[in-house]
Amino acid sequence: MSAEHEGMDLRLLGPVRAWRGGAELPIGSARRTAVFSMLALNANHAVSREQLVAALWGDDPPASATGNVYTYVSALRRVLEPSRDRWAAGQVLTSGGGTYQLHLREQDIDVFRFDALREESKRHRATGDRQAELTAISAALQLWHGEALAGVPGPFAESQRLRLTEFRLATAERHATLLIETGRFDEAITVLRGLVSAYPLQEQLHSMLGTALQGAGRPAEAARHAAVRHAPPSRAPGRGPWPVPSDRATLFGRDDELRRLRRAAVEVADGRGRSLRLEGPPGMGKSALMTVALRGATPAGCRTGWAVADELSRRTPLGVLRECFESAMSGDSARELVQHGPADQIVPRAVELIRATAEQAPLILVIDDLQWADPLTLRVWAALHAATAEQPLLLISAGRPGSAELREVPVDEVVELEPLGTPAATQLVRAVAPEPPDPRMLQDILTDAAGSPCYLRHLARLSPDLAATVAAHLAAFSEETRQLLRAVAYLNAGPDPDAEPGCMLGELALVTDRSTDDLVRALTPAVSAGVLGAAGERVFFQHRVVARVLHEGTPHSLRIMLHRSFASRIADAGGPPERVVAQLLAGPVPLDGPVAQWLTSRIEDLAARAPQLSVTVLQRARAQYAVAPEQRLVLTAWLARLLLSQGRNGAAEAGWVAARTTDPELEGEMRWIAAMTHEKRGEHDAAAEIARSVLRERRVPLHRLDQFRVMLTRIRPHLAGNPTMPHLSRSAMIVDEVSVIR
Known part of the structure; x- marks a missing residue:
């Protein structure tokens, strides 16, 4: 080993740092650190320039990406091998054939030391040596100095953070278990208090903490812990009834939004009113956010009213506002709000009554799903906006983005709920899943839900109510829009998970016999509500799980018929062959008769455009004996060619053709x-x-x-x-x- 390798120490389990001979090395910028991290996690293995580009920028790299990688690697070489002559070959960081390789011993990198200690602990566990297992696990946890790859950008670093965090938590839980089993209760209590604070919804951790407190001879603390853990949320006297709390109201990744709502509540108690509206697609957690922000957290002396609108609310004039006001006031005051007569008289009287009530004591009125409120309630709510500037009146509502009903309702501030980021989404899944999901399952859940708290919960729990929830989220749209959403889901279906999501409007027009203008009109509500996304002429589901539920919720026989119809329409119009095949495979449609004839005529073009997809459909064609012998021969020959080009075993297919052709x-x-x-x-x-x-x-x-x-x-x-x-x-x-x- 060269002198440049000696004394190297790389730390990735926390902020990325590197030492050589006791002296810390200046790794440099965040992007350079990302390159260094990927090379370190693939130490002694070649990493291509393309892999580095994907690790830093994912599927949308800038035009300068390749040049930037070269610059980052050159700078790292100077840091890692400062004594190397500029024209001499590297020894620590080498390159060749478009690849780079970091030459280091695994024991010089803390991630690999962590993995080795975990494996060692498993060996001790298998032999029943708890003390040795505890020693190895303790040593493994001591390697951590914060969040893995802290601050390192790029999809590769994000996925590695997720993987390593899962391992860290599993190891920490086993560490606490061993401390309890070996009678070291005080140490276990210290460890578990930290874990419970970091993961408050992990029931197993709470149970273990209670066991440790009992074991340490502290039953009173154990009882208090259990009482606090299971206590119902408090409600101050005189406040209106709140929605029944449940674990759906537990929030992750909404700290900023919580602060904004609670600050508004504090300000109204000080005499400064305002109006806010939460907006976000269905299932984004608007109701939960309002519940957590205001339940038991409003300042003393504030009156709070709450109402939830629905489709039936529009049938009762002023019904939603009456319910909201009634929950904050006495029944007599509420009846004063309901006046008979023309709307032009009812609206100012209602506004005046609420203004007078707010002058007596700060008033907070909350309406969920405001877009469903009756027109009279919406008129009063809009008129109250001006009153918030003069009275201690706080108006908080939640609604779907783009709702036509809310366009004429003014508001001081719109709080948009974005999808949860990966760390918060991961925390939510782990909190509600019946058992910790493995990394692959977790990634599938995160991809399908795309940051929707509602879908994350359903997928983590394997909930049988998922289809009903999706149906409820789409119920607000017209039948025309829902049918088109189903067609988009069908065009989105297929065997290739890496295919671009969604479909083009022209393709959708083709299979539905609709004009593009009609499609835009019918789908605009879904785009405005955040159910669909749009990019140019392409539309796609914001949450992949919705497309999957719509597709799988169709009876099997009807599904085959629709996919066959869509494939036929695209083929007859001369559409891309890979789009036709995607429909054939998504059915699955039998590859017989005209289908096999079309495939035989287009296989050469298909193989050039989508070789992997071609292999999939050809393997199915070869397995279906309904395909005519001459077509089967041609298709199997193409399968053999493609398998060879992909480095796969096509000997059997080639031999089958050779034995039958003339x-x-x-x-x-x-x-x-x-x-x-x-x-x-x-x-x-x-x-x-x-x-x-x-x-x-x-x-x-x-x-x-x-x-x-x-x-x-x-x-x-x-x-x-x-x-x-x-x-x-x-x-x-x-x-x-x-x-x-x-």
Whole structure:
């Protein structure tokens, strides 16, 4: 090992830092640190420039990405090997063939030391040695100095943070368990208090803390902990009834929004009124945010009223506002709000009554789903906006973005609820899942839910109510819009998870027999509400789970019929063959008759545009014996070609075609593919056997014979008879091959 390697120490379990010989190295900018982190986590393995670009920028890198990576690597070389001559080859950080490699021992990198100690603890656990297991786990946890890869940007760092955090929590839980099992209750209490604070909804941690308190002879503390843990939320006397609290009201990633709502409540108690509206797609947590922000947290002396509007609310004039006001006041005062007469008289009287009430004591009125409120309530609510500037009156509402009903309702501040980021979404999933999901399952949940708290909860719990929830979220749209959403879901379905989501408007118009203008009109409410996203001519579901529920909720036979119809329409219009195949595979549609005929005619184009998708559909075609023999032969030949080009085993498919075709050129190509497949897999004797057979039979064109002769020469050193396989002499082998070639 060179002097540059000696004394290296890399820390990734916290802020990324590196030392050599006790001196810290200046790694540099955040992007440079991201490159360094990926190389370190892949130490002694080549990492391509393309992989680094994807690690830093994902699927949307800037035009300068490749040049930037080169600059970052050059700067890291100067840091890691300061004594290296500019033109000399590197030793710690090397490059070649478009790849980079960091040469370090795994024991010099804390992530690998952490993994090694975890594996060591598992070995001790298997032998029943608790003390040794505890020692190894304690040492593993001591390697952490904060959040893994803290502050490092890019999708690779984010995924690694997620993975390492999962391992850290699992290790910490096992550490606490061992402390309890070995009677070290005071230490366990200290550890568990920290874990409970960080993960307050992990029931197992609370239970363990109670056990540790009991074991330490502190039953009174254990009882208090249990009481606090299970206590119902308090409500100050004189305040209106609140929505029944549940774990749905537990928030993650909404600290800023909580502060804004609670600050408004404090200000109204000081005499400063205002109006706020929460906006976000269905399931984004508007109701939960208002509940957590205001339940038991409003200042003393404030009166609070609450109402939730729904579709039936529009049938009762002033009904929602009356319910809201009644929950804050006595029944007599509420009845004063309900006056008979023309709307032009009711509205000012209602406004005046609420203004007078706010003058007596600060008043907070909350209406959820305001877009469903009756027109008279909306008129009064709009008129009250002006009153908030003069009285201690706070108006808080929640509504869907883009609602036409709310356009004429003024507001001081709109609080938009964005999807949860990955850390908060992960915390929510772990809090509500019946058992910790494995990393792959967790990633699927995060991808499907796309930051929606509601969908995250349903997916984490494997809830049977998911379909009903999606239906409820879409119920506000017209039947026309819902049918088009289902069509978008069908066009979005397919076997390729990496395909661009959604569909083009032109394609949607084609399969639904609608004009683009009609589609835009009908889908605009879904786009405004945040159910659909739009980018140019493409529309897509903001939450993939919605598309999946709409697709899977259709009866199987109808699903096949619709996918076949969509595929036929796209094919007849000359659409991209990969879009046709996506519909065939999503059904799944039987590949028979006209379908197989179309596939045979377009397979060459399809193979060039979407080779992996082609392999999938060709494998299905070969397995379906309803495909006509001549078509099956053509399609299987293409399958063999594609498998070879992808480095996969296509020998069986090629051999099947070669044994059935009457075309000498196709036979030669297929036998060549079979031989090449064996050679690439190191099965040289099998490759040589095919080559000898072809040369002996001489049924294929001359250019193919020449290919097999070259192959035999190329693989001869690997065949039986060389010094490592002496059972056949080399001279005998050569004589045999020469006779075949001639």
